[in-house]
Amino acid sequence: MDTSNNDKLPEGQNQAGAQPIFESVPVDEASAQKSEEAPESMGEEYPEVPLEETAPAYEENRMRYFFVGLGVLFFIIIFVVLIFFLRRFTGKNDKKITLVYWGLWEEAQTMSPLFEKYKRRNPAVTIEYTKMDPASYREKLIERSKNGKGPDIFRFHNTWLPMLKEIIAPLPLSIMANATFEKTFYPVIQKDLKIGDFYYGLPLEIDGLVLVYNDDLFKRAGLATPPKTWEDVANYATQLTVKTQEGSIITSGIALGTATNIEHFSDIFGWMFVQNGGSLARLTAPEARDALEAYRKFAESPRNVWDSDMPNSVTAFIQGKVAMIIVPSWELSFIKLTNPDLQIKVAELPIIPGGSKVSLANYWVEGVSKLSRNQLEGWKFLKFLVEKENLTTFYEEASKTRLFGEPYSRVDMAPLLLQHEYIGPVIQQAPYMKSLTVVSRTFDNGANDEIIKYLEDAISATVNGVSYEEALNTAQKGVEQVFQKYTIE
Numbered sequence: 001m002d003t004s005n006n007d008k009l010p011e012g013q014n015q016a017g018a019q020p021i022f023e024s025v026p027v028d029e030a031s032a033q034k035s036e037e038a039p040e041s042m043g044e045e046y047p048e049v050p051l052e053e054t055a056p057a058y059e060e061n062r063m064r065y066f067f068v069g070l071g072v073l074f075f076i077i078i079f080v081v082l083i084f085f086l087r088r089f090t091g092k093n094d095k096k097i098t099l100v101y102w103g104l105w106e107e108a109q110t111m112s113p114l115f116e117k118y119k120r121r122n123p124a125v126t127i128e129y130t131k132m133d134p135a136s137y138r139e140k141l142i143e144r145s146k147n148g149k150g151p152d153i154f155r156f157h158n159t160w161l162p163m164l165k166e167i168i169a170p171l172p173l174s175i176m177a178n179a180t181f182e183k184t185f186y187p188v189i190q191k192d193l194k195i196g197d198f199y200y201g202l203p204l205e206i207d208g209l210v211l212v213y214n215d216d217l218f219k220r221a222g223l224a225t226p227p228k229t230w231e232d233v234a235n236y237a238t239q240l241t242v243k244t245q246e247g248s249i250i251t252s253g254i255a256l257g258t259a260t261n262i263e264h265f266s267d268i269f270g271w272m273f274v275q276n277g278g279s280l281a282r283l284t285a286p287e288a289r290d291a292l293e294a295y296r297k298f299a300e301s302p303r304n305v306w307d308s309d310m311p312n313s314v315t316a317f318i319q320g321k322v323a324m325i326i327v328p329s330w331e332l333s334f335i336k337l338t339n340p341d342l343q344i345k346v347a348e349l350p351i352i353p354g355g356s357k358v359s360l361a362n363y364w365v366e367g368v369s370k371l372s373r374n375q376l377e378g379w380k381f382l383k384f385l386v387e388k389e390n391l392t393t394f395y396e397e398a399s400k401t402r403l404f405g406e407p408y409s410r411v412d413m414a415p416l417l418l419q420h421e422y423i424g425p426v427i428q429q430a431p432y433m434k435s436l437t438v439v440s441r442t443f444d445n446g447a448n449d450e451i452i453k454y455l456e457d458a459i460s461a462t463v464n465g466v467s468y469e470e471a472l473n474t475a476q477k478g479v480e481q482v483f484q485k486y487t488i489e
Helices: 004-008 027-045 055-090 108-121 137-146 178-184 187-192 215-220 230-240 265-275 286-299 313-318 331-338 375-385 388-399 411-416 424-432 447-463 468-486
Strands: 097-103 125-131 153-157 209-214 249-254 322-328 344-347 364-368
Touching: 097 375, 108 125, 108 375, 108 388, 125 375, 137 153, 153 375, 178 411, 209 215, 209 265, 209 331, 209 424, 215 344, 230 249, 230 322, 265 286, 265 322, 265 447, 286 447, 286 468, 313 322, 313 331, 322 331, 331 344, 344 424, 364 375, 375 388, 388 411, 411 424, 447 468
Parallel strands: 097 125, 097 153, 249 322
Antiparallel strands: 153 364, 209 322, 209 344
16 A cells, blocks of 8 residues: 555544544643643743742831831820920910919909900910908918818918918929029018028018108198107107197197007007017017107107097098108008098108118018919919019009009019109118018908007006016017917017
8 A cells, every 4th residue: 555645644634534643642641741831831921929939028018017107106206295395385285274363452453454464475374363351361261271262372461471381382493593582572571481491472562661741730830851760759749749738639749659549559669679679589678678668658648749548540640630650651542542632741760869770561472372283373473473564564553543552572673663752761661671470450360460469468558557577578478379379480
């Protein structure tokens, strides 16, 4: 058979039936062959990535997100801290604070401009002011403070500090350093308000005793200037006193010598006492006896210029029945209000022979309760009040309702009032003031009022014939009890 044409048939067909002829391949061999060829043909179009090659990329992304999140958190923390410090050092605080302020003598309308100004600077702070009744004020202040119902800020007298130790807070050095305090306020204020290394209060005013005289009566007697010394006082008083033939006083030269009808008698005696070098702790010393004798001689017959039959000294002065009185300056507003036509003049107090200027201090101070939750804010407000500009506003507002405002507590503001016709002498004497716990009309029902009663009894006893020594010896025992009771040194 010729087989040469078989080479011309298409591949896969035989010559007879043109049917494909398949080569039989064993299953195992075919599968193996297919397995060997598959990776090569698939790898050209769909490369297979081994599983272990995806892990590094995932870890890298996760770490990237971690560090991004950490950076965002760090930024937020820095932002919050920055805002905190900005608010702290700029004084801005969103926390609402109400400062309860107890005053005594100033009406709310006098204080309102200062409160409004402070709120403009400190929107979160509100001042709630109450003018308190002076009767039993000190006891109410202590009792309510202990019960958690007291004020944040309160007014107190310069002689009260020993009685307020349990409720009053010290002035933080961060608000006002001691050196600044001492440069700003008068020496008597420094002495009155310091316990240990701290000061306890900021004063808005200074006040003390002055000599007030009726200028018309002076002119009638041919007197052109006020007395300068105690010798002048004695001579003027005799010259100004007018009596009946029977010896009854029609017009007195000066209200001195008794206790029951002289307003502020304890202040006057205390001032004479201090001027003579005396001390309440040594009422039996010669200085105390001499001061009492000098005081009493103005009401001792037959050369007396005052007696127990005269009206109250301030009332008598308003009525033109006494030519000279010694009072704190705040009494002048009442005098002029009661008798606007009265021609009065004010002078510094007389001095003893060889002595120097001195006046008895009588002023009020603003303090912060140590039981307050807002002590620092309270002190910030008080520091604001004693700034020059704000003391000026305080003075001007008070002058709208009375004869004059509070004499400035700041030494550097003294020139502004030195020539004032009524309170110039207060400022002139301010550097030489001293304090004593004998101040009348503080309504403290405490150290002042109790000591005043012992002094009143001593003076009245001498009117009835008791010796100066005996009267003062009795008073000394009472004063010692008061000092012990209120821990007064």
